[in-house]
Amino acid sequence: MIRRRIAGFAALAALLVAGTATRGFGLWAAGTGGVLTMHGNVDIRQVDLGFRVAGRIAAIPFDEGAHVAPGTVLASLDTTPLHDQLAAAEAQVAVAGAEVDKRRSGNRPQDIAQAEAKLADAQAGLAAAKEDFDRRADLVKSGAVSQALFDSTAAKYRSAQAQVTAAQAALSLQRAGYRHEDIASAVATHDQALAQAAKARTDLGDTVLRAPNGGTILTRAREPGAIVQPGETVLTLTIDRPMRVRAYIPEPDLARISPGMAVTVRTDGNDHAYHGTIGSIAPTAEFTPKTVQTEALRSDLVYRVRVIVADPDDALRQGAPVTITVPGARAPAHH
Numbered sequence: 001m002i003r004r005r006i007a008g009f010a011a012l013a014a015l016l017v018a019g020t021a022t023r024g025f026g027l028w029a030a031g032t033g034g035v036l037t038m039h040g041n042v043d044i045r046q047v048d049l050g051f052r053v054a055g056r057i058a059a060i061p062f063d064e065g066a067h068v069a070p071g072t073v074l075a076s077l078d079t080t081p082l083h084d085q086l087a088a089a090e091a092q093v094a095v096a097g098a099e100v101d102k103r104r105s106g107n108r109p110q111d112i113a114q115a116e117a118k119l120a121d122a123q124a125g126l127a128a129a130k131e132d133f134d135r136r137a138d139l140v141k142s143g144a145v146s147q148a149l150f151d152s153t154a155a156k157y158r159s160a161q162a163q164v165t166a167a168q169a170a171l172s173l174q175r176a177g178y179r180h181e182d183i184a185s186a187v188a189t190h191d192q193a194l195a196q197a198a199k200a201r202t203d204l205g206d207t208v209l210r211a212p213n214g215g216t217i218l219t220r221a222r223e224p225g226a227i228v229q230p231g232e233t234v235l236t237l238t239i240d241r242p243m244r245v246r247a248y249i250p251e252p253d254l255a256r257i258s259p260g261m262a263v264t265v266r267t268d269g270n271d272h273a274y275h276g277t278i279g280s281i282a283p284t285a286e287f288t289p290k291t292v293q294t295e296a297l298r299s300d301l302v303y304r305v306r307v308i309v310a311d312p313d314d315a316l317r318q319g320a321p322v323t324i325t326v327p328g329a330r331a332p333a334h335h
Contacts, residue, residue, distance in 0.1 A: 036256055036329035038305060040247030044318045045239040046218060050232050051077060052206040057224045057234070064220050068211045068237070075234050077207035086204055089197040096190035103178040103186045115174040119167035122160070129153075129160035215239040243312035245276070247324050248286065251301035256329040257281070263307055264325045267316060274316060276309040278326070 055077035062074060132153050140150040219236035222228060245265060249257065257278060265274040282304040307324055309316065 036249075036253060036326040038247040038249050038324040038326070040245055040305070040307075040322055040324060042316060042318050042320045042322060043244040043246050045244070046215075046318075047212065047237050047239065048233040049074065049209055049212075049235045049237055050230070051075075051209055051228060051234065052230055053077070053082070053203045054229050055081070055207060055227070057222060057226050057228060059224055060220065060222070060234070062217050062220075062235075064217050066217050068214065068217065070211055070214050072211045073208055074211055074217070074237075075209040077228075079204060079207050082200065082204045082207060086197065086200040089193065089200045093190070093193040093197050096186070096193040100183070100186045100190050103183045106178065107174045112171070112174045115167070115171040119164070119171050122163040122167040126157075126160040126164045129157040133157040209234065211237060213237070213239045214241050238318060240312070240318065243309040243316060244279070245307040245309060245322055245324065247305045247307060247322075248302040249281075249305050251285065251303065253329075253332065254281070254303055256332060257305070257326055261326055261328055264327070265307065265309055265316075266323050266325075267320050270315055272313075272315065274309050275311055276307050279306045279308045281305050 058076050058078045060075045062068060062072075068074065133156075136145050136150050136153045139145040140147060215237045217235055218238045220234075221236065222232070222234045228234060259278050259280055261278045263276050263278060265276055266272075284303075285301040286304055305324075
């Protein structure tokens with residue numbers, strides 16, 4: 001009987017120890033929270049790089065696997081054709097600008113003087129024609145000159161009048177200069193030439209391909225000497241800074257974490273522990289059932305969590321599976 005009591009007390013003590021160690025075999029919630037574990041992968045972030053203009057590749061100074069800093073020149077095109085285009089565009093700018101200056105300045109004094117001289121000559125011709133017309137008008141009445149000669153004289157007189165009128169209009173135009181519409185047209189042509197020159201300079205600048213971010217060259221798709229078209233992939237760059245991890249958390253544990261919490265990241269076969277923080281939590285579930293009515297269905301919902309790794313190294317590679325622990329996660333809710 002005594003032995004049975006001792007065995008019972010021993011079994012009860014063992015049960016209490018086990019229950020305490022396992023928080024009531026999973027039924028007790030820690031009042032101050034507990035470690036939460038999530039699983040995911042290091043984000044694969046890469047960008048295909050190419051030129052915005054067509055041309056022949058002059059140089060690619062880096063091979064696959066090279067790590068480059070932001071702004072590093074990764075490739076360049078032969079710039080000779082674009083330099084020629086820029087020179088032609090700048091020459092057109094000069095021509096259009098000279099035309100604008102010409103129209104704004106008006107006509108030269110020499111041009112006005114020439115128009116005045118032509119008017120004076122036309123007026124002299126008109127005076128002589130009028131004198132012949134007046135003299136022969138009296139003579140044709142007496143029959144001293146033929147009607148045909150008088151008609152020819154009258155025609156010359158009218159022609160001289162028209163020449164004076166035309167010379168007066170030409171002189172008026174020379175003195176007035178160009179119309180506002182003519183000046184506006186010249187200015188528009190000049191602006192168009194400036195735009196073409198600016199485009200040529202932009203195209204010339206696009207012959208240099210720079211790294212938009214720091215990272216590692218994954219693929220070298222083209223080689224120097226190749227002719228490439230705009231947008232054609234020349235290099236593929238993986239972006240490894242900042243290092244991001246994509247993990248998933250079940251819906252019941254969603255309330256246990258929040259952005260800014262510290263986390264620890266580990267990979268398979270690597271004893272090193274990386275540190276980071278929860279950057280964001282997706283506002284919607286990755287997979288939503290058609291109806292959410294039971295707790296069993298709700299437990300199938302997962303939310304994407306983005307973790308920013310603060311101290312990555314070359315051993316933490318993109319796409320690698322990782323395990324994330326959240327030491328300061330809040331205690332799970334129990335119903």
